[in-house]
Amino acid sequence: MTKHLNLLVGGPSELWPDTLKLNQVTGDWLGIDRGNLYLLNMGITPLVAIGDFDSLTSSEFNLVSQSVKDIRKSIPEKDDTDTQLGLKIAIDEYHADRVDIYGATGGRIDHLLSNLWLVLEPRFKKYVSKIRIIDRQNTINYFLPGEYIIEKEPGKKYLGFVLMTPVENFNIDDAKYTLKNFNGNYPFSFASNEFIKDTVSFSFDQGIVCVIQSKDN
Known part of the structure; x- marks a missing residue:
């Protein structure tokens, strides 16, 4: 049976997708710092x-402590971010087949970049295809080398391909803007591509590619 886990980070709630605001996201949850308070306020x-x-008052932390059986409290001066710790628990302890991360965008840019680059860490690399970051305007998926067909999400007009690492033989087919046999040796974003039908095909032989389906606010 597929194990689907969601992580709620403490980013701005106004950037949540409507499915989260309406409490329509399926799967179990891990709370990351202030994300725990948000979840409890939604009845989760x-x-x-x-x-x-460190973002919670003493009374807010007491509420979390009284409500959640498993508390993993870390010290502020640590090597891993709270989100890294949450992802590690989701994969190593719960053996999740899919980890969707919410509340990981907006606010501080250093936090945003840390979350976007999680998949580049050697300990997470083999789990790249299991990880998504989702907010109100974007769904971010990561891919290892291979051939893929992705489906258009409802309401998402734009399609971005972000080369997270050097890549070899990168191809985009069936999109508004196609690409053939591209080799790149530094991170680069092919932004503002679009679907011309319900699916787009792409492939590459080396590296990590981030695919973003997005819409205007």
Whole structure:
């Protein structure tokens, strides 16, 4: 049986997708720092509460402590971010087949970049295809070398291909803008591509590629 876990990070709630605001996201949850408080306020009890909880007042942390059985409190001065700790628990302890991360965009840019680059860490690399970052305007998927067909999400007009690492023989087919046998040795974003039908095909032989389906606000 597929194990689907969601992580809620403490980013701005105004950037959540409507499915999250309406509490329509399926799967169990891990709460990351202030994300635990958001979940509890929606009537969702996370399996694990993770973080240094430096963004919570003492009364807010008491509420989390009384509501969640498994509290993983870390010290603020640590090597891993709270989101890294949450992803590690989702993969190593719960063996999740899919990890969707919400609340990971907006706010501080250093936090945003840290979350976007999680998949580049050697310990997470083999799980790249299991990880998504989702917000109000974007769905971010990551891919290892191979051949893929992706389906257009409802309401998402734009399609971006971001080369996270050097890539070899990168191809985009069936999109508004196609690409053939591209080799690149530094990160680059092929932005503002579009679907011309319900699917787009792409392939590459080396590297990590991030695919973003997005819409205007």
